Amino acid sequence: MPLDESRPTFWVLLFRGTESVVTLRVVDKLSLGCFWPNESSVLLHVNAGGNISCPGLACSDNTGTVWFKGNTAFSKQKRQFCQRDGRLELCTVWEPDSGVYFCDRRIIEEEVTWTFRRSVTVTVIPRLKANSAPEIRSPAANLTEEVELDRPHNLTCEAFFDFEIDFSPRVLWFMNYGGSIKNRTLLDMETLRQTRVSLKQIKVTRKATIEEVTLQHLNHTYTCVAGNRVGNSTVTITLQRKTKVIWPSLVGYPLASFAVVAGLGVIFHTKRLELQIIWRSHFPYGKDDGEEKEFDVFLSYVLSPPSAGGLALSSRTGAQDCEEAHLSNVPLEVQLAQVLEEQWGYRLCLIERDVLPGGAYANDVILTIKRSQMLLCVLSADYLANNDAVFVLESGVQALLQKSALKLLLIWTDGHPSSLNLPHASLELVQRALKVLPSLTWSPHKSSAATSSFWTSLRKSMPDHRIGLVSPTQCQ
Template sequence: MSVKYLTLMTFICCLGRIQGDLAKCRFFGSTTVLTREGEHARLRCKLCNASTPLALSDLQTHGFNISWFSNASKVGHVQFSGNRSRITLEGTSLGFWPTFVNDSGNYVCSVSNGTYNIMSAVTTLNVKKNKGLCHDDVYPFSQHIGRSIMLPCPKLEDYSDKKENIIWLKDCTENVYTGDMYTIQKVQEESTGLYMCVLPLQNDGVQYNVTRTLNLTAKEYVEPFEPKLIYPIDEQIELELGGKKELECKAVMGKEAADFCLLYWNFNHNYLISSGDDEVYEGHNRIITEDNRASMIRTLVFVRIKREHLNKAFKCVLICHDTQQIGNIILLEKGKGDTAPVVLLLIMAVAVCIIVTVVYVKFKVYFVLCFRDFISRDESLEDSKEYDAYVLLLKSNDALLSANEETFALELLPAILEEKFGYRLCIFERDVLPGGASANDMLSYINKCRRLIIILCAECLAENSSMYELMTGLHQALVNRLIKPILIEYNPVRDVTFLPQSLQLILRSNRRVKWKSTSLSQNSYFWKKIRYLMPAKHI
C-alpha cells in the first residue's frame, strides 16, 4: 500500500464518516458558473468537508469513484458517473458540450470508495438564453482616466494552458487583441464600454466558445488630499503671567482619512490629559467636514499661565497612516520678547556689509575694469586732449639703473599701453623735438595730456635734469588739478625724505603702482592697476 494512499485514507477518516447520504453535505460555500446557451461550461469538484481542495487526480487509481449529481430535474437526482454524448466527466470536472437552458441547477460531486462518501460544495450552473454577442451579466472594471489597466478574462482557471488563444472584442464586435490579458496603456473616455473575451475550444471536431463580458468605466482622477498640520508650525506668543489662554491646533485632511488620524498636544514628553485640577490640559477633539475635506481641531487650555510654562515648546502632533507632523508653540512673557533673533539679524547684516566692503576694496580694480569693458566707455571722447598720459622718467645718476629705467619707459610702457590697450603716450625723450624743450613747451605738452605718469626709480634726484618737468607736472596735478598723477615705483625707494613734499603725498595715495618681476605679463595686477588709473578707453 503506497504512502499516498495511506495519507488519503487518514485524511478521509478525519473528515468524518458520511454514510452515502447526500443531505449530510449542506449547500454552503457554493459557487456560480454563468454561461449562455450553446457555449461550453466546466464545473470543478471541490470537497465541502475540506478546508482546501483535495488532490483528486489519483483517486480512481486507489479505488475511489467520482460521481456528479444534479437536482435540475423534477423527478429527483440524476447521477453522472461517466461520459455521455454531451456531458462528459473529465477527470474531476464535469464538461458540457454545449450547455442548454435546462442544464441550469445545482451540482455536487461525490468521492466514494464503497464505504465512505465525501461530498463537494454546491456549484450552481446558470445558463441563459443567447440573445446576442454581449452577455446580460457582466464583470465590472473601472480605472482613472490617463492610467493603464490590464483586463483579465474572469473565471477561466480550468483553461490556464489555453489562455493565449483568448480573443478580445470591443463592444462585442471589434477584434482588438488576442492573448491572455488585454492591456490599455492610457484609459480615455472612448476606452469605456463592453469587452468580451472569447476562448475557442475543440471537442470531437466541433468548436465551442467560453465567453465572459467585462464592463469598463472610467472616472476622473482626484488627487487625494494629504493630511497637513496648519497651525502651529513654529510660533512664539507673548502672554501675561497668571492669565488664561486657549490655543488651537488645527490640521486638514481628506474626509476619509479623518477616522485614521490622531491630533494631540505634548509638553515635556507628556500627554496633556485633564485630570480635573490641571493648570494646563487639552480639550476634546473636534472634526469639521466640508465637501471632501475635514478639519481637525484640538484646543490647549491654560487655566493659569505660570513661569515654568515660558520659553518651552508645547508640541502639537498630527499622526496619520503614513505621516507624522509636529508644530511648536513657545510662550513668552509679554513685554520681554526674545531679542536674540533681532540681535542675530543685526550681527549678520554688519558681517555681510564688512565682507562686501573687504571684497570690494580688494577687488575694486577688477570690478571697475569689468564695468568699463561692459559699457564700452571711452573718456578720450569727452575732452579735446591730444594724449592720454605724459610719461616723466625721473632718472638716476646710476648709468646701469638709468638704462633699465629708460628701457621700461621708452619700450615696455608704450608697447603695452599703446599697442595692447590703445592709449596714446607723450614721452619727452621720444616725442619732444630737440631744441624745443623750453619751459613753455613742456607745460604745453603736459596740458595736452589727461594723466601724468611719473616713473620713480632711485633716490638721487637732487640734481636731476627732469626736476623742472616734475615740479611743473606736480603743480598742474596738485595745485591746478588739471591732470591726475600716476606714480610708478620702478625700484623700491628706501628714503623718501629728500623727495618733494608733493611727491611724498602721491606716494602715500592710492595712485601709486609698484613694479615687480611678475609684472611682465599684460594680465598681471600691475597693468590692471595702470589701466584702472588711466582714462577709460574702449579696446
C-alpha cells in the first residue's frame, strides 16, 4: 500500500534477505544526500504529453521503478503510458491526471534491500499565462438596479478570468460623481471570492456596499473594473428608486371619486420634489449629526470679469466704508465677502482660499458643505454654465433633501430663472430646485445702498448663531 508523505520525513522499507521480516525506518529528508524539493511537484499541460520523474533518480544507477497513483499501481490503470529510465511518460495528459503519485525504487546495500518511496504532486494546467482579459457577466452593461431610499444596497460584480500560474485578479467598484468617470471614488468593498469553475476558468466575485441609499446616489453611476495582465473590462450601471406597488384603497367607490384621487396623486407625484424642497427650506430639521460646524457660510460664485475703473474695498469701519462696500462698480461677490466676514462677523468659506488644493474636488465640496451652516450661491449665466459651480449647488440641494440643518439661499444677478435660458447640461434636480429655493435679486442700481431691501433681507436670512471670530460692525 502506498505511504503518504505529508510530513517532512522519508519512508524506507528494509527487506533482510529471504526472511519474512520487514523493517520500516523513518528518516529526515534533509539527512538524505539525494533530496531536491523541486522534484516533488510537476506541472503538466492538458492535451499534451508529459513526463514525471522519480525524485532522487540521478543518485543511483538502478532505474527500475514502480509507479502508483493513490493506492493503485499505475500498470493496472487503463490508459496509455510508458516508463523510460525510471520516468513515467504520459502520452496525453488529461484533467483527471492531477493528484499525488508515488515511485518505488529498490537499492541493495550490504546485502540489505532498501525500497525508497517518493511522492510527486502532479498539477494539470491549461496554460501558464492568461490569453484574454476577464469577462464581466454580472451585472449587464447599462443595467439599472432598483434601490430603496434610506436602506443599504449591495453591488455585486462577477468576472470570469483565464487560469494562469501567477493568478492576481483585480475587481474594483467605483462611484462616478454625476456620471463622470474622471471624477470617481472607490466604494467600500468586501474581499475577493474565487471559485474554480473549470480547468480553464476562475470566477471572481466582489461586492461593494452602500450603507444608506440617498437621492444623491441616484444621480451617480457605478462602474465595475476587472483586470489581469492582459487587459481590463468595465461595466457601468445606474440606480433607480424602487417603485412600490400600492393597490388603490378606494376600490368600490364611485369612479368619479377615484379619478379625483388619482389626479391629485399625479399632480403630487409630478411636483413632489419641488414640494419637498420648499418644505425643507422653510421648516429645516435642524439635524447636524452632532458635528461641530466650522463655517457660517459657504459662498459659491463664479468671479465676474473685472470692469474698467473698478474700485478696491477699504477695510475701514464707519458709515463711509459701509457706503463704499456697496458701490455699483464693485462685483457683488467681492462685496459679499467683505460685508459678511469683515462687517457682519460671519466665518466665511471660499474654495480658492479655504480648501487645500490637490484633493478630490467632489469630496472637498461635499465635506465643506456638511461643515457649514449655510450655502450662499451667487447665480449668473456664467455660474450656470460652469460645471464645478453647478456641482456645488447640486450638492447643497442633495444635503437639503437629506434632512440636513443646512440653509440654502440663492442670489440672482442676471434676473429670475424664468428670464434665463438654462444650459441643457444642467441637471434636472438643479433646474427644478432653482424655481422654488429661497432667493434674492441683486440690482447694481437699486441694491447698492446699505439700507436697501436686498441687504436687509440678506441680513434676516443669515444664521442666528455666528462662529466667526471677527467682531461685527453694523452698517448704519
